[in-house]
Amino acid sequence: DAGVTQSPTHLIKTRGQQVTxxxxxxxxxxxxxxxxxxxxxxxxxxxxxxxxxxxxxGNFPDRFSGHQFPNYSSELNVNALLLGDSAxxxxxxxxxxxxxxxNEQFFGPGTRLTVL
Amino acid sequence: DAKTTQPPSMxxxxxxxxxxxxxxxxISGNEYVYWYRQIHSQGPQYIIxxxxxxxxxxxASLIITEDRKSSxxxxxxxxxxxxxxxxxxxxxxxxGGADGLTFGKGTHLIIQP
Numbered sequence: 007d008a009g010v011t012q013s014p015t016h017l018i019k020t021r022g023q024q025v026t027x028x029x030x031x032x033x034x035x036x037x038x039x040x041x042x043x044x045x046x047x048x049x050x051x052x053x054x055x056x057x058x059x060x061x062x063x064g065n066f067p068d069r070f071s072g073h074q075f076p077n078y079s080s081e082l083n084v085n086a087l088l089l090g091d092s093a094x095x096x097x098x099x100x101x102x103x104x105x106x107x108x109n110e111q112f113f114g115p116g117t118r119l120t121v122l
Numbered sequence: 123d124a125k126t127t128q129p130p131s132m133x134x135x136x137x138x139x140x141x142x143x144x145x146x147x148x149i150s151g152n153e154y155v156y157w158y159r160q161i162h163s164q165g166p167q168y169i170i171x172x173x174x175x176x177x178x179x180x181x182a183s184l185i186i187t188e189d190r191k192s193s194x195x196x197x198x199x200x201x202x203x204x205x206x207x208x209x210x211x212x213x214x215x216x217x218g219g220a221d222g223l224t225f226g227k228g229t230h231l232i233i234q235p
Contacts, residue, residue, distance in 0.1 A: 010165070039222050048209055048225030049166060062222045096165050111223065113165025 008033060010099050010114035018120045019087050027082045027117045031099030037061075038080040039111060040072060041096040049096055055080050056102050084119075092121045126210045131230040140197040142229050144210030147191040152214045155186060156223070157195045159206040166209065166225070169195065205233045 011030045019025050031038050037056045041049035051064035055074035074080045078099075084091055095118075098111035127145040134140040146155065157169040170177055170184045172193070177184045183196040197204055209228040213221060 041223075046227075048207075048227055049223075051222035051224050054222050064222060064224070098165070110168040110171075111166075113167065115163075115165055 010097055010112050012095075012097050012114040012117050014117060015115070016118045016120075018122060020122050021087055021089060023087050023121075024083065024085045025087060025119060027084075027095050027097075027119070028079065029082070029097030029099075029114060030079045031097075032112045035099035035101050035112070036078050037100045037102045038074060038078065039098045039100070040080070040082045041098065041113075042066070042091075043094040043096055043116070045093070052082070087121045089121050092119060094118050126212055126226055128208075128210055128226065128229045130227065131232065133232050133234055134197075134200050136202060136233050136235050137199055140200040140204065140231060140233070142195040142197075142208050142210075142231060143192065144195070145192045146210070146212045149190050149212050150214065153212045154214070155184065155193050156211040156213060157182070157184065158209045158211065158223075158225070159204075160209070160228070161203075161206040169208075200231075200233045202233050202235060204231065206231060 010032050013028045039054040040052040042052055043049040052066045052070055053060050054062040058074045069085045071083045094116040096116045097114045100111045154171050154173050156171040158166040159169055160166040170179055170182050172184045172186055186193045207228040207230050209225045211223050
């Protein structure tokens, strides 16, 4: 049973460019969340997709956008890259039908983005 | 969401119980306590969660004080593979599946051989 997969593993971009990161959720999961983790910090929630719609959003600018496909996979797009966007981007999947108190999210290994 | 306070780092000898504290003095009645950990170069991993009762699973035990203002995650027999950053998160459940989580800096637990 494949877990959460992300691609690419590493990426180098320059300021002003645009980037697309990809995530495939764990089998049986229909909800995908994206997180940004700067060096030495905990992950920060960007947004969550469920049924191809953005369901929740953290405190991130509109330069960060996403998409979810019918097969539940997801993309994270970042426009007009800034140096401060350099981070590990984590994708997490979960079930939209989970038990009311259950907040287990399964994380992928992440994509390391470096902006020069 | 309620704020949590954790020590930045802790050491524990291999084979001993590791007790990781978390302070959440502003927790609300509908907020759950979640613990995740992140081993170096991996994504975070769910450990356990609870509302007010103590909880135990195959990985750990969660002890929540009666006033719910603090909790302790217990790894009963720590191994070198338990070296990781441990995050305590307090979050209400809004319904309809898992919610986005906001992690603090966590506690870096180092298991010593």
